[in-house]
Amino acid sequence: MKILTLSQLHELIEKEIVDQKKTLEPRELYEPIWYTLENGGKRLRPILVLMGCQLFNENIELALKPALGIEMFHNFTLLHDDIMxxxxxxxxxxxxxxxxxxxxxxLSGDALAIQSNVYISSTTKEVLPKVLSVFNKTALEVCEGQQYDLNFEMVDEVGEDEYLKMISLKTAVLLAGSLKIGALIGGASDQDAEKLYSFGYDMGMAFQLQDDYLDSFGDPKVFGKKIGGDILANKKTLLLIKAKQLADEGELKKLNKWFSSKKGNPAKKIKEVIGIFIKLEIDKYIRGLVHSYSKLALASLGELDIEDNLKEELTQFTNSLINRVS
Amino acid sequence: MKILTLSQLHELIEKEIVDQKKTLEPRELYEPIWYTLENGGKRLRPILVLMGCQLFNENIELALKPALGIEMFHNFTLLHDDIMxxxxxxxxxxxxxxxxxxxxxxLSGDALAIQSNVYISSTTKEVLPKVLSVFNKTALEVCEGQQYDLNFEMVDEVGEDEYLKMISLKTAVLLAGSLKIGALIGGASDQDAEKLYSFGYDMGMAFQLQDDYLDSFGDPKVFGKKIGGDILANKKTLLLIKAKQLADEGELKKLNKWFSSKKGNPAKKIKEVIGIFIKLEIDKYIRGLVHSYSKLALASLGELDIEDNLKEELTQFTNSLINRVS
Structure with missing residues (x-):
């Protein structure tokens, strides 16, 4: 069975985006859609759709339009999240x-969401109901995740479980759903599709926690964004939540002071907060969680009824995601 | 064949909304959805879905969830339009x-749009692809219509054709699509579904133009809204577009003065503008268009291969819409 590599899959997605671009009227509506879609990104979700498909079917062309649909949906959420x-x-x-x-x-976000439905529906009559059921459920959960994230801004304290629930809805379920949709299109059994969902879910949790980790502990030379963005935005990430749990009185006072406003010297704030994180070994705690989730992911993968060389590809992919530096 | 009356269909929709109401978390996301859905309205679009279905099938239960989905989609567009x-x-x-x-x-608008997909997809595997194809095309057109409407605020002049195109996208296609979706669910042939679409489209044009007419020429005692809302909002409706075409120099100067700002005495503005409309016989012109479109609608209905008593119901409905006073 011919298996495309990660970079080949990525290339397929980029080509499909170029191929699908149309100049439609009114341009005020469609221009922002293509501006958003052509603005790069990891293309992680559409790649996962294709990967899910190619585990069960050589013809990944079947999943190409739905994969683009998932990327459109993801970009729609980013577009609206950026307003909020x-x-x-x-x-x-x-x-x-x-x-x-x-x-x-x-409005262009709304139109992008509708376009995503058009592309996701580009599949056979046989699998369409299942694909839509996974997609619509996931899409609603992503909105729920964003609402919890907005809610967190309004409260003083967020619990560890609440935070994990929020990122599971906002991030993990869409990675999981992408794999499951690809698998269903590829002809997987319900059972295998579900196991792939579990794999994607735990991988998604590891992915997001690694994201949070890199914001404080990434290498500035390769990270691509400035270190400490979440800290300056006073985001209640798990790093902060855990630090507040473990802090002594003095550290807690400092954390509360820094996170009570967005004023003060930014460089000093980042340095001091990360200093506390390191002292409390938050970096190790988060990396530990990343490893735990990736272990769970790989365990689900192990249960999957596919050839070992196919599993190897997904294992490598998981390792590359949890060890990524940017 | 048992045919439910308009008010029976309306009742079914209201009951379905009550039945489907769930208290979901996070409530911040779901509360505005039900606030919007329970806020009444004509329920015109879901009624049209049911009507479309019952022309071809006694079991209109088949169309109940998709009908609610259409009402959800409509309310989603209202929710976001109201922000814009x-x-x-x-x-x-x-x-x-x-x-x-x-x-x-x-965000709750986004979630409502996704919910609408869930409900519209509640149909058989056989008709699902066709239903989704009509729905997604229509949904995108409604966004295009709203964008043209927003564009009109930025320009000095709007042509009659441009205005008619805008209302066709913003209003007529969804009424047409609602009937077509209902018909497809009821088992109509593609040809009959298409004729019903044409009927709905022209009826939708008549409906919207009657809306515009009532804003200036409705009876304040029964209209339900204040007369002149479009005039005070400086909306470039067909009434204004046509009046500018027909106005003499003095009238044009007055119209341009009133519509160049939102200042000035509101009651005086409404009185003077409607005075010009009447002098130029804009009321007759718009009512003439309403009649032309309803004639076109009834002609499509005539071509439809269904029993005469079923056509009678739709004819009455059309007449009630174009002669409505509120």
Missing amino acids: DKAFLRRNQPTVHIKWDVNRAI | DKAFLRRNQPTVHIKWDVNRAI
């Missing part, structure tokens, strides 16, 4: 609501 | 972005 989060930049480019305005960001 | 239009009230209640905030209005 008042974000100015996305992948080093001005966000849509900054480059144009909030109305165009709302 | 900075509207304070919808059906005499505070809009979602006013009652809560813009972020909750964006």
Whole structure:
């Protein structure tokens, strides 16, 4: 069975985005859609759709349009999240609501979501109901995750479990759903599709926690973003939640002071907060969690009824995600 | 064949909304959805789904969830349009972005759109691809219509054809699509479904133009809204577009003055503008268009291969829409 590598899959996605680009009217509606889609990114979710498919079917062409649909859905959520989060930049480019305005960001996001439905529905009559059922459930969960994330800004304290639930909804379920949708399109049994979902879910948790880890402990030379973005934004990540649990009175006072406002010297804030994190061994704690989740992911993979060389590809992929530096 | 009346269909929809209501978490996300759905309205679109179905199938239960899905989609567009239009009230209640905030209005709107997909997909494997194809195409067109409407605010002049295109996208296609989706679910042939679409499209044009007409020429005692809302909002409706075409120099000057700002005495503005409309016989012109479109609609209905008593129901419905006073 011919297996495409990660970079070959990535290339397929990029080519499909170029091929699908159309100049439609009114351009005010469609311009921001392609601006967003062509702005790069890891293309992680559509790659997972293709990977899920090629585990069960040589013809990954079957999954190409649905894969693009998943990437469209992901970009739609980013587009709207950026309005809600008042974000100015996305992948080093001005966000849509900054480059144009909030109305165009709302409306072109809506149109992008509808386009994503069109592409995800591009599958056979046989699997369509199952694919849509996974997709719609996942899409709703992603909205729930974003709402919990918004809620966290309004409260003083967030629990570890609450945080893990939020990232599971906001991130993990879409990685899991992408694999499951690909598998269903490829002809997987319900059981195998479900195991792949479990694999993707735990891998997604590891992925997001590694993201949080890198924000404080990434190498500035290779990370691609500035270190400490979450700290400056006073985000209640698991790093902060855990640090507050473990801090002594003095450390807690310092953390509460820094996270009570967005004022103060940014460089000093980042340095002092990360200093506390290191002293409390938060870096080790988070990396430990990343490893635990990736172990869970690989255990689900082990139960999957596919050839070992196919599993090898997903194992490598998982390892590359949890050891990534950017 | 048992045919349910308009009010029986309306009742079915209202009951289904009550039946489907769930208290889900996070409540910040789901509360605005049910606030919006329970806020009444004509329920025109879901009724059209049921009507489309019952022309071809006695079992309209088949179409009940998709009908609710269409109503959800419509309410999603209203929810987001109200943010874009900075509207304070919808059906005499505070809009979602006013009652809560813009972020909750964006996100709960997104979730409502996804919910609408769930309900619209609640149909058999056999018709699902066709239903989704009609729905997604229509949904995208509704976004295009809203974008043209937003564009009109930025330009000095809008042509009659441009205006008709905008309302066709923003309103007519969803009424048409609702009937077509219902018909497909009921088992109609592609040809009959298409004729019903044509009927719905022209009826939708008549419906929207009657809406515009009532804003200036409705009876304040029964209209339900204040007369002149479009005039005070400087909306470039067909009434204004046509009046500018027909106006003499003096009238054109007055119209341009009134529509160049939102200042000035509101009552005086409404009185003077409607005075010009009447002098130029804009009321007759718009009512003429309403009749032309309803004739076109009834002609499509005539071509439909169904029993005459079923056509009678739709004819009455069309007449009630174009002669409505509120």
